[in-house]
Amino acid sequence: MKSAWLLVMGLAAAALSTSARAQDLDYNTIEIKTDQLAPNLYMLSGSAGLDPSHEDAAGGRIGVLVGPDGILMVDAQYAQLTDKVVAAIRRISAAPIRFLVNTHIHRDHTAGNANFARMGAVIFAREELREGMLGAAPLTNGNPAPAGDPARLPVVTYGMGPPVTIHLDGETVDLIPVRAAHTGGDTMIRFEHANAVMIGDFYRNYGYPFIDIANGGSLKGMLEALDATMKIADADTKLVPGHGTLINRTDLIPYRDMIVAIQGSVQQLIAQGKSLPDVLAAKVTAPFDAKVPGGLLPAGAGTSADRFVTEVYQQLKGGGQ
Numbered sequence: 126m127k128s129a130w131l132l133v134m135g136l137a138a139a140a141l142s143t144s145a146r147a148q149d150l151d152y153n154t155i156e157i158k159t160d161q162l163a164p165n166l167y168m169l170s171g172s173a174g175l176d177p178s179h180e181d182a183a184g185g186r187i188g189v190l191v192g193p194d195g196i197l198m199v200d201a202q203y204a205q206l207t208d209k210v211v212a213a214i215r216r217i218s219a220a221p222i223r224f225l226v227n228t229h230i231h232r233d234h235t236a237g238n239a240n241f242a243r244m245g246a247v248i249f250a251r252e253e254l255r256e257g258m259l260g261a262a263p264l265t266n267g268n269p270a271p272a273g274d275p276a277r278l279p280v281v282t283y284g285m286g287p288p289v290t291i292h293l294d295g296e297t298v299d300l301i302p303v304r305a306a307h308t309g310g311d312t313m314i315r316f317e318h319a320n321a322v323m324i325g326d327f328y329r330n331y332g333y334p335f336i337d338i339a340n341g342g343s344l345k346g347m348l349e350a351l352d353a354t355m356k357i358a359d360a361d362t363k364l365v366p367g368h369g370t371l372i373n374r375t376d377l378i379p380y381r382d383m384i385v386a387i388q389g390s391v392q393q394l395i396a397q398g399k400s401l402p403d404v405l406a407a408k409v410t411a412p413f414d415a416k417v418p419g420g421l422l423p424a425g426a427g428t429s430a431d432r433f434v435t436e437v438y439q440q441l442k443g444g445g446q
């Protein structure tokens with residue numbers, strides 16, 4: 126009993142320290158940078174070096190499709206940045222913000238949802254994402270899920286069927302469901318004419334991959350998502366991760382190979398009967414550490430390398446689902 130209680134206390138202390146860290150984020154100093162991806166498609170990113178969870182750019186990246194029919198946004202950033210995001214959008218277009226699509230549930234992508242819904246945006250997302258928002262708030266990146274404002278919830282939801290297609294501003298936008306990868310409710314958003322895909326967080330080039338198992342993510346799904354992305358992308362397709370730099374199809378190959386290699390190393394150690402601490406001590410990411418910026422920086426309880434290896438270990442021990 127006593128040890129269980131100590132564990133609960135320890136978890137509560139860990140939750141407090143991570144939420145305190147999230148509050149340390151000074152939203153006032155964050156600026157929103159705008160980059161044009163195509164004639165009518167833009168991406169908005171937060172300042173670098175201010176968000177301890179995302180050193181490369183504060184919060185999650187936003188996509189903005191503009192044109193005479195109105196605006197479609199991908200993801201909604203931290204709620205505290207909504208005014209700055211709206212100001213950045215208004216420098217591009219005065220049209221109404223009609224649609225908002227969430228790539229996944231994490232608060233750096235959804236916490237602003239309610240603000241944009243109140244401006245009239247209709248929110249689209251996976252059923253799993255909506256259910257996740259309605260359920261008990263799991264810790265994501267050590268932070269609680271967005272608070273309970275009903276306006277934050279997706280209005281139009283979809284499952285793992287064919288893509289949902291939105292025809293807007295002369296563009297064809299496909300909301301492509303991804304089987305449990307970074308989370309259990311991931312969506313890729315493809316802009317067919319712009320030849321760009323906002324892929325969310327199942328790929329990242331700052332820190333090691335993050336499989337949010339508590340929110341339904343899976344190792345197998347992450348590999349499948351990379352394969353699915355390779356199928357829809359050609360050599361010129363701009364692939365836009367939720368964080369980090371823009372990539373193209375060829376960048377996915379070494380990333381996938383790295384995941385498969387680490388998976389193989391962890392599997393081998395499990396076969397030798399090694400425990401999780403043993404597997405972490407074996408530093409199986411060492412061959413990749415020099416090539417993964419931020420890979421050895423803190424993420425959750427340890428480094429992002431430790432977090433990823435722990436996730437791979439848990440997935441392989443649990444049958445890889």
Ligand SMILES: [Zn+2]
Binds near residue numbers: 229231307326367
């Ligand atoms: Zn995420």
